[in-house]
Amino acid sequence: MDRISKLPVGVIETILCLLPIQEAARTSILSKEWRYHWIKIPKLVFIEDQFQEWTRGPKPSAIELRLNKPSKRKDMAKRCRFFYAIYQVLLMHEGPIHDFTLSMKVDTSCVEIDHIILHLSKKNTLKILKLDFEAGGDEGHRLPISLFSLHHLTSLYLNGCALYQKRSFNEFGCLTTLYLSSVWTHMKTLHRLLSSCPLLKRLTLGHGMTILYDVEGSTIVDLFECLPVIEYLYVTLFGLEVILST
Template sequence: MKAQRLDIITTLLQIIIETILCFLPIEEATRTSILSREWRYKWTTIPMLVFLEDSVKEPNEERRLSSQKQMSDLECVRRYKDMRCKLFYAIYQVLLLHQGPIQEFTLMTMNAPDTCFEIDQIILHLSRNHTV
């Protein structure tokens, strides 16, 4: 029978693990779920959620955009909307799986118009279900 080996980090208290995960970008914190069964849902309890618009860009997106200097306005709008949809989908997925209190929620570098129903929905959800 194979003995179960735990690493030093897994044996830390949950509050310490949450603190460590808070220092990671949210996409990196969620990726810790593939480490082991013990880590599958550890990220779901972190109390500080920070979302960056840049995190939904593809790795080569910046290089590709700089090489296409004469992109049409329609293409620019389409790419912006696509990126925005990816960002809000990621936020909704995290909020759906999140357990426990959310003490801080940050959405950075979002170029949203004056009215943005997605942000309104997120604020409504957070105000009903969490102490932010």
């Protein structure tokens, strides 16, 4: 007797959310009943390093092994396969996406990331967003304006990104958790961001933060005035580490 297939849909979705996305997709071959379960899971996680383990191409040549340096063409091919897989999942996905994670190396040519964020903003069901980037340049990936259209976010985790949004915004009325690490931004931008989060309870400004001060802009002290209901605060700036918890 197939007891798993008789489980409630919510339980099946929870099980599939615990699997790597590649494994979740492979459950579609189990039976007709399972063909479309995986395209409805509300949590999507894409980690480039794990994806490469599942899609290994041809073995490197003897020259590449001797130089210990894979060709740029093969690196580009892996990156294309990774983004293609993400696009396919997003295009096939049905129902809301509540939790989305993207972890990868980035460079100045990752316009595909902007396309993914734009797609998520149009769906506008996201509650948790995690962008974990290993930047090849100094700043990391500059996030697009569509990020600020994710009105229902409750948790936002950014690592290896650049925030240079000059326009005012007040779209993060539901945000309760904000984690920033290795993020480049202006003090005014950070001030506007925190001002748009009236429900923010947990804030982390972690290692690698680069805050550019304007000539006549906000100061670090002004940031704390934007946190009326804060319960947990972790700040590491200029070699100073501060942890406050209530």
